Every structure is written in C-alpha cells, then in structure tokens.
Amino acid sequence: MTNGGSNEPRPTRNQRREAAREKARQLREEQRKKDRRNKFLLQGGIGLAAIAIVAMVALIIMNSIRPAGPGPANMASDGILIGEGMQTVETTALKAGEEPLPSKPDETGTVADIRVYVDYLCPFCGRFERANSNQIKQWVDSGAATVEIHPISILTSKSAGTQYSLRSANAAACVANYSPNDFFAFNSALFVDQPAEGSPGLSNEEIKGKVKDAGVKSTTAIDKCIDDMTFKSWASDVTERALSGPIPNSEVKAVTGTPTVLVNGKQYTGALDDPKEFAAFVLQAAGETYSTSTPTPTPTPAG
Template sequence: MTNGGPGDSRPTRNERREAAREKAKALREQQRKKDRRNKVLLQGGLIVVAIAIIAGVGLIIAQAVRPPGPGPANMASDGIVIGEGMTAQTTAALQPDATPTPSTADPESGVVDIQIYVDYLCPFCGQFEATNSEQIAGWVNDGAATIEIHPVAILTSKSAGTQYSLRAANAAACVANFSPDSFYAVNAALFANQPEEGTAGLSNDEIKKVVADAGAAPTSSIDKCIDDMQFKSWVVDATDRALAGPIPNSDVPSITGTPTVLVNGKQYTGSLDDPNEFSAFVLQAAGETYSTSTPSPTDTPAPESTPAQ
C-alpha cells in the first residue's frame, strides 16, 4: 500500500466523512423545503376544491329552495286560447300556488270549443297535428271555432336524460308569454320538427331556431326564457294538475295520455290520421250542443253519416 506524502491533495478520511455529512444535510434540507411546498400546494388545492364543492352545493340548494315564479301570461287556464284571425286571448299570468281560471265557451255564439292537451315528444300528438292542424286553423281563422292548447310534459324522462318534453313545453310557454299570436305557428313547427321518443331531442339552440323560424318575436326575450327555463315550475305544476284532474268544462276526470282532444267538452277517441272522422266528430259535438240552425264550422266536409260515439 502506498501512503500519500506531504504533497498528496486527496481528501483525508475525516474530510470525506465531513463532506458526506454536509451533503446529506443539504439533501435533507432540500427535501424538507420540498415537503413544505407540496404541503402548502396540497392544502391550497383542497381549499379550492372545498370552495368549489360548497359553491356547487349552495347553487343546487338555492335552485331547489328558490320560490317558483308566475306562469306565462296569456295562459291563466293552463292553456292558451286562440280565436278568430288566429289571435290569442290575453290573460294575466297565473301566480304561484294560484288556481287556474278555466276558459269559458259561449254556447249562444255557435263557436265550437276545441281543447287539446299535447306533449311535444308524443308521437300520437304529432300524428294528430299533421292530420288536423290545417282544418282546425281554417275553422279558427274564420271564427267558427276556438282552440285552446295545453302543453304538458308527461314524457320528460323519455329523451335520454335531456328532458326534451319539459324543455319544449317551457319554450311553448315562453312564446305564449312574449309572442302569443305566434303560438299556433310555433306549436305546428315544434311538431313538424318533432324528435323520436327515446332520443335526446332538440337542443335549446335548435328549439330557439324552430321558434324564431315560425315567426315568434322578440327573439332575445324568448331565447333567454328558453335558456333560463323560466316557466319550468309552471310546466311541472300544469302537468300535475292535468294528470290529477278534474278537467274543467268536460266529461273527462283527468288526463291519462296525450293527445287528449275535447270538443265542446266531449272527448274525441277516434282515428288520429283521418281528418274526415275528426271533422264528423266536431259536427256531431256542435249539433249536440247547439241547435241545428246554428252554423257549424265552415269548410268542414259534411259526413254521409254520423258515426256512433
């Protein structure tokens, strides 16, 4: 073994040991600083997450406890009445927890009263609409009939989680509130663009386009109403009222499905795709309510025989 002489520059064993201790001390100090930094970051992240959770829970609670607002104007009966010239009858908005005021037909006038309860996702409603909308519009426009449309949301759970039925009924209520004379056209447009039951349905933006293309305005107010689901509470309550009954001025105790079609209080249970059968029912209902000398709806084809009901 060779021992280093006086000129040997290599560190001694003690110096190497001291250097190792200093290096270990520096590493421990570096690790302690890193641990403190990670702890601060972790605590800060947990605080941010906690704040976000609290804010989210607070928003949910606020929405849940937020008192329902009034229903749409022009639907105090839970429906909108459209008469001669396709003009909607105006009413005040139904206040929360208030009882709807049924519309009243005038038997002395000879005007036929047609009421329809519709769900915008219901394929049978779409079928009835496609078959009879044009002839109903002719009767109403000429003043021979009025039509009262009641949007309900029975099929809210049948659109892949998007609640299309509820959103579409809310959109219809928005139109009734801001552009009532456009309601019949919008109602027809929603059915013309009806999605299949079980699908996600139209997005809010797509609904807004359908509404605007049908002529409803002001679009800014209606768009905000659709996005905010302004009349969601009213739609839910109106649907519950229709399902619970009774249905005013009719022989129907409650709504069990859609479409529910009433003519002078009598329920139509005939074909959904035969306009002549429905027009015959309208004539028969009118004849039972009014004298035979009272004019029936104009432009209605006279049936060769009246089917038994």
C-alpha cells in the same frame, strides 16, 4: 481459553415470569389503543354516512317541494286560447301558487270549442297535429271554432336525460308570454321533424330555431326565457294538474295520455290521422250543444 457468551447471570424463574407478564401487559395496552382507534374510525364513518344520507334526503325533499313559480301571460287557464283571425285571447299571468281560471266555452254551440293537451315528444300528438292542424286553423281563422292548446310534459323522463318534454313545454310558455299570436305557428313547428320518443329531443338552440321558423320577429326575450327555463316550475305544475284533474267543462276527469282532444267537453277517440273523421266529430259535438241556432260558418273537412 474461554467459551464466549454473556457474563450476566441467567434470569431467575420469577424474573422470567415478570418479564412475560410485562410483555403481555404491553400487548394488551396496544390492543386496547388499536380497538379505540378502530371504534373512533367506525363511528366517524357512520357519522359521515349519516350526514350524507341526511343531505341526500334533504335534496330530494327540496326538489320535490318546488317553489311555485309565476305562470306565463296569456295562459291563465293552463292553456292558450286562440280565436277568430288566429288572435290569442290575452290574459294576465298567474301569480306563484295561484289557481288557473278555466276559459268559458261558447254555450250556444255556434263556435266549436276545441281543446288539445299535447306533449311535444309524443308521437301520437305529432300524428294528430300533422293531420288536423290545417283544418283547425281554417275553422279558427274563420270564427267557426276556437282552439285552446295545453302543453304538458308527461314524457320528461323519455328523452335520454335531457328533459325535452319539460324544456319544450317551457319554451311554449315563453312564446305565449312574449309573442302570443305566433303560438299556433310555433306549436306546429315543434311537430315538423319531431324527435322520436327516447331520443334526446331538440337542444335549446334547435328549439330557438323553431321559434324563428314560426315567424317570431323579436326572439331575444324568448331565447333568454328558454335558456333560463323561466316557466319550468309552471310547466311541471300544469302537468300535475292535468294528470290529477279535474278537467273543467269536460266529461274527462283527468288526462291519462296525449293527445287528449276535447270538443265542447267531449273526448275525441277516433283515428288521429284522419281529418275527415275528426271533422265529423266536431260537427256532431257542436250539433249536440245547440238546439235552435245553426253555426255560421260551419266547420267542414279541409279539402
């Protein structure tokens, strides 16, 4: 009868010690391999993160250093000047990086020089436009005044991510470039049912509808200009110039809000929705400009 079990002799103490040492050596080697693998993965992860950070910084720099784009025709002053008969004063387009050329005001005071800096999302601009557009048009049409409209986009971040201010300023430049004598009507159309600040604003298709509402006969080139954002860079540049100043032929150093309304270089600070108060300011500003001549015809409040 046998008791079962191995017939091999039991390991000696030295053999057990060597086996333990070998096992410990194998464990240490496995740990070293694991440490090297983790180190490699960690370094690789840091490298990928560094590459991602560099890429993000490069993108930010690329976006902040925009290539200068050409400006629209008929806006060499950063605005569009409209005179007697509602005819636009035509100017050649600014080349990329070229400085604007300020319009020369009438120094006699016989023609009121009205300049308006507007953002098409600005509710106060809408209030001023709806109250004063008709009488300004009457003055300009008769030759008693000129109006120079400067679209800027200071509320670009206030339209739920759609950049409506920038898109509408670009659209205004498109109309100035391709159909300048329809600009005043288009400018007014953008304030009819004006979208609220903080809303997405108008879509490009809705802006194109405003172009048609303004009576533009051929809209093909303008529609493409709106979709392509042809004058996006220019619209951003004119906004920066208005905010940083100086504002030529003006007592105002820089635009700090919209609307900024100037008459013969003097800023209007009265009620935006009172056409009689604005008309009185126009008369006063014109009267301070001339000494001997009397303006004919004289701006008068719209009835």
